[in-house]
Amino acid sequence: MIKLNTPSSPHFHGPSTVTTVMLKVMLALLPGILIYAWMFGWGVIINIVLASITALATEALMLRMRQRPVMMYLFDGSALVTAMLLALALPPLAPWWLVVIGSAFAIIFAKHLYGGLGFNPFNPAMVGYVMLLISFPREMTSWLAPLSLGEQNLSLGQSLSFVFSGSLPAGLSLDALTMATPLDSLKTELGLNKAMQEITASPIFGMLGGTGWEWINIAFLAGGLWLIHKKIISWHVPIAMLGSLALISFLFFIIKPGAYASPLFHLFSGGAILGAFFIATDPVSGATTPKGRLYFGAGVGVLTYIIRSWGGYPDAVAFSVLLMNMAAPTIDYYTRPRVFGHGGGN
Amino acid sequence: MDKSYSEINREGLWTNNVALVQILGLCPLLAVTSTTINGLGLGIATTMTLVLSSLIVSLIRHYVKQEVRIPVFVMIIASVVTAIELAMNAYFHELYKILGIFVPLIVTNCAILGRAEAFAFKNTPGKAAMDGFMMGIGFAAVLIVLGAMREILGQGTFFAQAHLMFGEIGRMMTITLVEDYRGFLLAILPPGAFIGLGLLIAVKNVIDERGKKRDAKKIIPVTKIEQSVATG
Numbered sequence: 001m002i003k004l005n006t007p008s009s010p011h012f013h014g015p016s017t018v019t020t021v022m023l024k025v026m027l028a029l030l031p032g033i034l035i036y037a038w039m040f041g042w043g044v045i046i047n048i049v050l051a052s053i054t055a056l057a058t059e060a061l062m063l064r065m066r067q068r069p070v071m072m073y074l075f076d077g078s079a080l081v082t083a084m085l086l087a088l089a090l091p092p093l094a095p096w097w098l099v100v101i102g103s104a105f106a107i108i109f110a111k112h113l114y115g116g117l118g119f120n121p122f123n124p125a126m127v128g129y130v131m132l133l134i135s136f137p138r139e140m141t142s143w144l145a146p147l148s149l150g151e152q153n154l155s156l157g158q159s160l161s162f163v164f165s166g167s168l169p170a171g172l173s174l175d176a177l178t179m180a181t182p183l184d185s186l187k188t189e190l191g192l193n194k195a196m197q198e199i200t201a202s203p204i205f206g207m208l209g210g211t212g213w214e215w216i217n218i219a220f221l222a223g224g225l226w227l228i229h230k231k232i233i234s235w236h237v238p239i240a241m242l243g244s245l246a247l248i249s250f251l252f253f254i255i256k257p258g259a260y261a262s263p264l265f266h267l268f269s270g271g272a273i274l275g276a277f278f279i280a281t282d283p284v285s286g287a288t289t290p291k292g293r294l295y296f297g298a299g300v301g302v303l304t305y306i307i308r309s310w311g312g313y314p315d316a317v318a319f320s321v322l323l324m325n326m327a328a329p330t331i332d333y334y335t336r337p338r339v340f341g342h343g344g345g346n
Numbered sequence: 347m348d349k350s351y352s353e354i355n356r357e358g359l360w361t362n363n364v365a366l367v368q369i370l371g372l373c374p375l376l377a378v379t380s381t382t383i384n385g386l387g388l389g390i391a392t393t394m395t396l397v398l399s400s401l402i403v404s405l406i407r408h409y410v411k412q413e414v415r416i417p418v419f420v421m422i423i424a425s426v427v428t429a430i431e432l433a434m435n436a437y438f439h440e441l442y443k444i445l446g447i448f449v450p451l452i453v454t455n456c457a458i459l460g461r462a463e464a465f466a467f468k469n470t471p472g473k474a475a476m477d478g479f480m481m482g483i484g485f486a487a488v489l490i491v492l493g494a495m496r497e498i499l500g501q502g503t504f505f506a507q508a509h510l511m512f513g514e515i516g517r518m519m520t521i522t523l524v525e526d527y528r529g530f531l532l533a534i535l536p537p538g539a540f541i542g543l544g545l546l547i548a549v550k551n552v553i554d555e556r557g558k559k560r561d562a563k564k565i566i567p568v569t570k571i572e573q574s575v576a577t578g
Contacts, residue, residue, distance in 0.1 A: 109541070134531060134532055135530050136531070137531075
């Protein structure tokens with residue numbers, strides 16, 4: 001073995017390890033999570049706790065099976081971030097088995113079968129989410145109404161009993177609790193040939209996006225901007241994704257405002273902000289070159305708009321991220337920066 | 347070159363399994379295995395095709411010129427498949443309707459042409475038929491296991507619609523494992539087939555790996571002598 005001696009100073013110690021990066025990402029998610037829980041109740045917190053426990057347990061199991069150091073990888077925080085992102089994408093008050101199956105699938109199939117952290121071609125949280133969405137469409141689309149609009153709010157105990165046994169307090173039906181999300185109702189109502197003004201007059205639509213949703217997204221935006229400021233993520237992917245989403249929705253909006261939602265609505269509803277700052281920026285499954293990240297982000301933004309407007313599902317961030325994950329190696333291949341000292345040709 | 351019957355058996359069922367090792371015939375394998383019965387039906391049809399086509403190819407191997415062998419193989423396989431398709435249409439009409447295009451598509455299953463080219467054309471009829479049968483059984487076994495996995499996960503039943511193959515008694519053979527099962531759509535949809543096949547291949551590799559480790563612990567010289575005899 002070659003012995004490498006440490007040459008003399010100066011040295012910079014990079015303080016950035018996987019663990020610190022993941023901790024900062026979780027910290028940046030916190031304001032969004034708090035507002036989300038404030039708007040939608042205890043279900044959000046229950047989802048996150050359940051997903052985290054499952055993710056850590058399956059992570060430990062898989063590491064053991066693959067004969068890797070369990071403790072070192074378990075506490076790098078990557079499984080926790082996956083679990084949190086997945087939990088944030090699930091409907092609050094989802095049945096417990098939904099959360100457990102989703103997080104286990106994300107960790108086992110999307111992460112460890114490909115070789116663990118750093119080798120997964122797809123974003124594990126989004127693989128788990130899409131698997132659930134395809135397999136259990138009914139459970140995955142029954143969203144709670146934001147607290148300000150719902151007639152009934154569940155306490156922690158009531159939420160827990162619903163999540164684990166599906167039983168609701170007497171005199172309360174699931175229909176009274178759930179409500180279509182803004183994106184969902186926009187899609188249905190447009191399908192009924194209603195005019196945009198008529199649709200957005202409903203109380204579930206707020207100033208920017210959906211009622212409740214806009215504040216959650218603003219909180220995620222703040223967290224994301226802090227991550228850029230801390231240089232945990234680069235600005236390329238979020239700017240390209242939100243920019244392309246805004247641009248394409250603006251084009252359709254000015255051509256036919258009666259049939260297409262405004263750019264602000266597209267930016268501030270569904271998972272656009274969360275996806276732009278926290279999901280599409282995944283350093284493992286996304287493009288890596290600066291120029292490639294611009295293309296990657298733009299692709300996610302455009303695909304999100306296309307699937308939202310003309311596809312079968314109301315929101316599309318997960319599908320777009322997975323589709324662009326597939327394209328990431330090709331994007332990287334064509335956007336390699338010129339090697340210093342090698343001619344750029346023309 | 348000449349293989350013993352036991353070698354033919356082992357290769358067809360395990361070491362050179364059509365689905366798990368050669369990874370051939372994936373299109374029908376992935377498309378029809380949403381239930382056990384579908385897998386069983388297609389497995390039997392494919393096995394019959396393999397036996398008959400291998401047998402015929404082997405019988406005529408001295409009369410067919412090397413240059414035109416592939417078109418001849420294709421003609422033979424197509425005739426056999428057509429006969430089997432008509433027979434299925436007559437006797438198992440419902441199952442035939444469910445399997446649909448995948449029965450005539452057995453013609454294009456590379457495994458069958460592969461066996462004709464790689465084995466039947468160079469061996470005696472008895473061995474060729476045996477090879478076709480074992481390869482077919484190996485393929486059918488994977489179809490059935492994959493079908494069972496997907497059916498149990500996806501619908502919570504086992505042997506559903508067995509009456510398509512076994513007549514009215516078949517209705518009693520269906521086992522509902524979980525009452526009021528919500529259904530796990532992914533297992534029924536194409537991704538479930540890919541994931542399921544991937545897991546089966548992984549299981550086979552794990553078993554082989556374990557076997558190798560166990561063999562390595564045994565006395566080594568004996569195996570060396572056996573090898574030299576076999577190659578000599």
